[in-house]
Amino acid sequence: MEEEKKETPNQAAAEEEEDQIVNPWEVAAKDGGKIDYDKLIDKFGCQRLDQTLIGRVHRLTGRPPHVFLRRGVFFAHRDFNEILDAYEKGKKFYLYTGRGPSSEALHLGHLVPFMFTKYLQDVFRVPLVIQLTDDEKCMWKNLTVEESQRLARENAKDIIACGFDITRTFIFSDFDYVGGAFYKNMVKVAKCVTLNKVQGIFGFSGEDHIGKISFPPVQAVPSFPSSFPHLFSGKDDLRCLIPCAIDQDPYFRMTRDVAPRIGYHKPSLIESTFFPALQGETGKMSASDPNSAIYVTDSAKVIKSKINKYAFSGGQDSVEKHRQLGANLEVDISIKYLNFFLEDDTELEHIKTEYAAGRMLTGEVKGRLGVVLSEIVERHRAARASVTDEVVDAFMAARPLPNMFD
Amino acid sequence: MEEEKKETPNQAAAEEEEDQIVNPWEVAAKDGGKIDYDKLIDKFGCQRLDQTLIGRVHRLTGRPPHVFLRRGVFFAHRDFNEILDAYEKGKKFYLYTGRGPSSEALHLGHLVPFMFTKYLQDVFRVPLVIQLTDDEKCMWKNLTVEESQRLARENAKDIIACGFDITRTFIFSDFDYVGGAFYKNMVKVAKCVTLNKVQGIFGFSGEDHIGKISFPPVQAVPSFPSSFPHLFSGKDDLRCLIPCAIDQDPYFRMTRDVAPRIGYHKPSLIESTFFPALQGETGKMSASDPNSAIYVTDSAKVIKSKINKYAFSGGQDSVEKHRQLGANLEVDISIKYLNFFLEDDTELEHIKTEYAAGRMLTGEVKGRLGVVLSEIVERHRAARASVTDEVVDAFMAARPLPNMFD
Numbered sequence: 059m060e061e062e063k064k065e066t067p068n069q070a071a072a073e074e075e076e077d078q079i080v081n082p083w084e085v086a087a088k089d090g091g092k093i094d095y096d097k098l099i100d101k102f103g104c105q106r107l108d109q110t111l112i113g114r115v116h117r118l119t120g121r122p123p124h125v126f127l128r129r130g131v132f133f134a135h136r137d138f139n140e141i142l143d144a145y146e147k148g149k150k151f152y153l154y155t156g157r158g159p160s161s162e163a164l165h166l167g168h169l170v171p172f173m174f175t176k177y178l179q180d181v182f183r184v185p186l187v188i189q190l191t192d193d194e195k196c197m198w199k200n201l202t203v204e205e206s207q208r209l210a211r212e213n214a215k216d217i218i219a220c221g222f223d224i225t226r227t228f229i230f231s232d233f234d235y236v237g238g239a240f241y242k243n244m245v246k247v248a249k250c251v252t253l254n255k256v257q258g259i260f261g262f263s264g265e266d267h268i269g270k271i272s273f274p275p276v277q278a279v280p281s282f283p284s285s286f287p288h289l290f291s292g293k294d295d296l297r298c299l300i301p302c303a304i305d306q307d308p309y310f311r312m313t314r315d316v317a318p319r320i321g322y323h324k325p326s327l328i329e330s331t332f333f334p335a336l337q338g339e340t341g342k343m344s345a346s347d348p349n350s351a352i353y354v355t356d357s358a359k360v361i362k363s364k365i366n367k368y369a370f371s372g373g374q375d376s377v378e379k380h381r382q383l384g385a386n387l388e389v390d391i392s393i394k395y396l397n398f399f400l401e402d403d404t405e406l407e408h409i410k411t412e413y414a415a416g417r418m419l420t421g422e423v424k425g426r427l428g429v430v431l432s433e434i435v436e437r438h439r440a441a442r443a444s445v446t447d448e449v450v451d452a453f454m455a456a457r458p459l460p461n462m463f464d
Numbered sequence: 465m466e467e468e469k470k471e472t473p474n475q476a477a478a479e480e481e482e483d484q485i486v487n488p489w490e491v492a493a494k495d496g497g498k499i500d501y502d503k504l505i506d507k508f509g510c511q512r513l514d515q516t517l518i519g520r521v522h523r524l525t526g527r528p529p530h531v532f533l534r535r536g537v538f539f540a541h542r543d544f545n546e547i548l549d550a551y552e553k554g555k556k557f558y559l560y561t562g563r564g565p566s567s568e569a570l571h572l573g574h575l576v577p578f579m580f581t582k583y584l585q586d587v588f589r590v591p592l593v594i595q596l597t598d599d600e601k602c603m604w605k606n607l608t609v610e611e612s613q614r615l616a617r618e619n620a621k622d623i624i625a626c627g628f629d630i631t632r633t634f635i636f637s638d639f640d641y642v643g644g645a646f647y648k649n650m651v652k653v654a655k656c657v658t659l660n661k662v663q664g665i666f667g668f669s670g671e672d673h674i675g676k677i678s679f680p681p682v683q684a685v686p687s688f689p690s691s692f693p694h695l696f697s698g699k700d701d702l703r704c705l706i707p708c709a710i711d712q713d714p715y716f717r718m719t720r721d722v723a724p725r726i727g728y729h730k731p732s733l734i735e736s737t738f739f740p741a742l743q744g745e746t747g748k749m750s751a752s753d754p755n756s757a758i759y760v761t762d763s764a765k766v767i768k769s770k771i772n773k774y775a776f777s778g779g780q781d782s783v784e785k786h787r788q789l790g791a792n793l794e795v796d797i798s799i800k801y802l803n804f805f806l807e808d809d810t811e812l813e814h815i816k817t818e819y820a821a822g823r824m825l826t827g828e829v830k831g832r833l834g835v836v837l838s839e840i841v842e843r844h845r846a847a848r849a850s851v852t853d854e855v856v857d858a859f860m861a862a863r864p865l866p867n868m869f870d
Contacts, residue, residue: 193651200655203648233651237643242609245599245639248675249606253659256674268662269654272678 080305081260083198085332092339095133095304095331102307104134104329111135114142119181126174126330129397134304136314137326141299145182150463151297152290153178154280154325156189157217159209159231160199164216165351166431167333169438170398172220174330175301179226185289185462186227188217189280193232197269207233214450216354219441222453225461228289229453232276239287243279243320250316251275259308277306278313281325288456298325303332334394336368354439358432365392365424365431373413373420384416385423392423400430486711487666489604491738498745501539501710501737508713510540510735517541520548525587532580532736535803540710542720543732547705551588556869557703558696559584560686560731562595563623565615565637566605570622571757572837573739575844576804578626580736581707585632591695591868592633594623595686599638603675613639620856622760625847628859631867634695635859638682645693649685649726656722657681665714683712684719687731694862704731709738740800742774760845764838771798771830771837779819779826790822791829798829806836 077088080098087093099106107130112123126132141151155175157168179186190213192206201209210231217229236244253271256262262271281298283290290296300310307329314324335350349368352361372390374380387393387410400406409426412418483494486504493499505512513536518529532538547557561581563574585592596619598612607615616637623635642650657680662668668677687704689696696702706716713735720730741756755774758767778796780786793799793816806812815832818824 193647196651197655203652233648234644236647238640241599241642242639245602245675246609248678249603249673251674252670253668253672253674253677254670257670262659264658264660264663266659267655268657268659268677268681269651271659271674272654272681275674275678 081308082305085305093332098304099134102134102304102311104136104304104307104327107133107135107138107328111138111142114139115181118142118145121181124174124177125401126170126177126398128403130331131170131398132174132301132328132330134329135327136310136329137324138299138328141297141326144297149297150182150184151299151326152184152283153182153186154189154298154300155186155302156191156277156280157213158191158195158198159206159213160195160201162209162212163353163355164213165333165353166395166399166434167351168216169220169354170330170333171301171303172217172222176220176222178299178301178328179223183464184226185459186222187280187286187289188222188227188229189277190214190229190231191273191277193236193276194273196233197267197273203233207231211447211450214454215442215445216438218445218449218453219438221441223461224449224453226459227453228286228456228459229450230456231454234454235456236276240279240285243282243285244275246320247275247278247313247316248272250319251312255312259312274309274312277309278316281310281313281317282322284322288458289462294321295323297323300325300327302327302329304329305332333398334391336364336370336391338370338389338391339394352431352435354435354442356435358428358436361432361435362428365428366421369395369424369427371420371424374416377419380419381416385413385418385420387414390420390423392420392427395427396423396430399434400426487714488711491711499738504710505540508540508710508717510542510710510713510733513539513541513544513734517544517548520545521587524548524551527587530580530583531807532576532583532804534809536737537576537804538580538707538734538736540735541733542716542735543730544705544734547703547732550703555703556588556590557705557732558590558689559588559592560595560704560706561592561708562597562683562686563619564597564601564604565612565619566601566607568615568618569759569761570619571739571759572801572805572840573757574622575626575760576736576739577707577709578623578628582626582628584705584707584734585629589870590632591865592628593686593692593695594628594633594635595683596620596635596637597679597683599642599682600679602639603673603679609639613637617853617856620860621848621851622844624851624855624859625844627847629867630855630859632865633859634692634862634865635856636862637860640860641862642682646685646691649688649691650681652726653681653684653719653722654678656725657718661718665718680715680718683715684722687716687719687723688728690728694864695868700727701729703729706731706733708733708735710735711738739804740797742770742776742797744776744795744797745800758837758841760841760848762841764834764842767838767841768834771834772827775801775830775833777826777830780822783825786825787822791819791824791826793820796826796829798826798833801833802829802836805840806832 078093079086112127116123153175155171175186190210192210195201196203196206214229256271256274279285283293283296310325310327317324337350349364352364370391372386374383393410396406409418409423413423484499485492518533522529559581561577581592596616598616601607602609602612620635662677662680685691689699689702716731716733723730743756755770758770776797778792780789799816802812815829819829
């Protein structure tokens with residue numbers, strides 16, 4: 059088991075002087091450059107997800123690893139090996155992921171953890187809890203309770219449209235579900251975390267409201283099976299695996315620190331890079347700029363236009379120069395996006411080779427990307443249209459999940 | 465309406481250098497002297513409960529004011545006049561009080577707010593909510609969740625034994641009841657209170673755990689009718705009156721500050737002095753010293769013995785001197801206790817006159833006190849014996865209260 063990094067009250071302040079900032083509310087690379095994920099792994103104290111581990115997933119599930127695993131989108135972890143050790147011995151686990159419902163429409167980056175979580179649910183055949191932190195967004199974004207709850211339900215439809223199995227999936231909003239065993243675990247966690255500690259981890263200041271300081275236990279406790287008595291009664295020993303983007307790591311560093319002190323397993327994590335903005339790989343996309351991302355509500359025409367206008371190109375200034383020098387794939391956003399969403403490894407390799415050599419032009423690559431993304435978005439839109447309010451209610455009902463471990 | 469006192473982050477620190485400390489966790493007079501209640505009213509910014517107001521209660525209810533009103537036990541208030549203004553116009557209100565369940569047995573001081581609340585419920589014929597802060601005690605006293613819940617139920621039996629009307633009374637424990645509309649109000653309150661603010665009001669430091677910092681909204685929100693949808697649905701305009709000891713004032717100063725910002729009435733308060741320890745009037749009783757208080761579980765023999773051994777006497781050292789100088793009533797604990805619990809005004813005046821003149825000896829006053837307290841404790845014990853687990857369940861069921869406002 060890795061060494062957990064210790065926080066100090068001044069770490070958050072120190073962080074601002076550092077080269078990059080990654081926390082649940084801010085992701086910024088140094089001087090508009092790229093996020094240095096190696097440095098992040100080192101700083102957070104998590105582990106790189108290596109080929110041995112990916113090979114193990116392949117062998118244990120009997121299914122080819124997801125494209126997000128093969129291509130390093132999910133690139134870091136904490137104790138994922140322990141989940142696999144237990145699984146190998148016939149012990150199942152459960153998945154926990156979530157979303158802060160702050161916007162009406164999701165963009166492709168929002169879908170990444172859910173697409174990957176669906177894959178994990180399918181290949182490991184395990185139950186899943188999805189937390190919608192409407193309380194968090196109400197507090198951070200200054201939304202009303204009602205508006206946060208409405209957005210949570212809207213977002214639930216997009217999440218369900220990713221294809222989760224209703225017999226293994228429980229979706230809940232904090233405003234609906236906080237209470238009972240869940241609240242008891244919140245209190246148990248809160249007792250173990252000092253103000254200094256959360257200020258060190260999250261950088262809260264005296265000017266922040268106490269809602270922010272109260273929130274980390276809310277995101278922590280779905281890591282413990284006893285928070286869900288209707289699902290896991292008598293299964294306190296069940297392990298939890300959390301797929302998420304690496305900016306959520308601070309919450310679970312805190313959770314892992316507390317878990318053994320209150321008699322629970324530390325949750326394991328499998329963590330992704332950020333999905334880049336169309337304009338370039340300098341961090342996460344900006345919710346305030348709709349042209350920085352492809353939304354699941356965008357039409358094929360809008361998608362094509364956004365890619366053509368905004369997707370940062372690694373190609374050369376003129377066709378002549380491009381034919382001569384080729385494209386710089388390291389900064390080309392179309393290639394980055396195809397790396398996420400073009401499933402065919404052979405075709406992707408072909409495009410990268412031809413584009414790097416200057417035989418393929420930016421326009422051609424963008425054209426292919428437009429088709430790939432339009433298909434995904436169209437498939438998502440069709441799936442979402444079939445998610446009625448009744449379906450949402452069914453996923454969000456606090457109920458036993460009959461096929462949980464079969 | 466009074467001016468609310470503004471808190472500064474350093475107020476708590478400054479307070480320690482002041483003459484007396486009064487907050488929900490510590491009550492200490494200056495240099496072992498008496499609490500200066502006039503100073504407290506001035507510092508907290510509440511108002512003295514004067515004869516005009518007591519006369520108004522008499523007139524509006526058609527019943528003689530409770531002994532705790534007549535004798536200055538409940539001595540301070542915030543906007544109690546507004547409650548009476550509205551009541552005079554035919555608008556009812558609801559009562560809210562509570563207890564932190566940290567001990568098995570209650571002492572007489574614990575009963576004071578409940579005896580007074582029962583009087584208020586009877587004469588105004590209004591509904592009442594009683595909060596058992598088992599979450600608070602779990603966090604502050606480091607009790608387990610289970611032990612806090614057990615103590616909450618035990619304490620509920622003592623509270624019910626005070627004679628509350630089951631058709632108008634809802635008792636709840638936080639571990640049971642936090643969630644839903646209650647949790648939504650907690651989030652609304654937490655959004656309005658900065659860390660600096662709670663540090664100023666309650667003196668929390670960086671070494672304190674975040675459970676403490678998260679708790680004030682839990683005690684705040686029963687002040688708002690929308691926290692109880694099964695009771696007050698559609699009655700958001702209903703006013704709340706909180707009878708409590710004055711050490712709880714900081715919670716409600718915070719609550720009153722927040723209330724108008726989230727669209728609610730400020731709760732009104734009616735606040736009591738502290739019940740003195742047998743050893744002398746220097747603060748509240750110490751839970752760690754069973755000989756500092758009379759418990760509702762003490763036998764008549766134990767009560768008599770505790771009074772004789774420990775009740776601080778204002779009498780003189782020798783009978784001769786006593787006959788000559790008389791007793792100092794200001795420091796005599798038996799007189800203080802009789803002031804709380806001997807209902808007959810004429811008899812009390814007689815005892816005070818005779819004792820002050822030296823015609824009555826300490827032993828005689830203590831003897832009378834022993835009889836008065838034994839009767840109260842015996843009556844309480846008999847009442848408590850009739851409170852079964854089913855009765856507790858009935859009081860604690862989240863249900864409508866049919867006779868709420870008749």
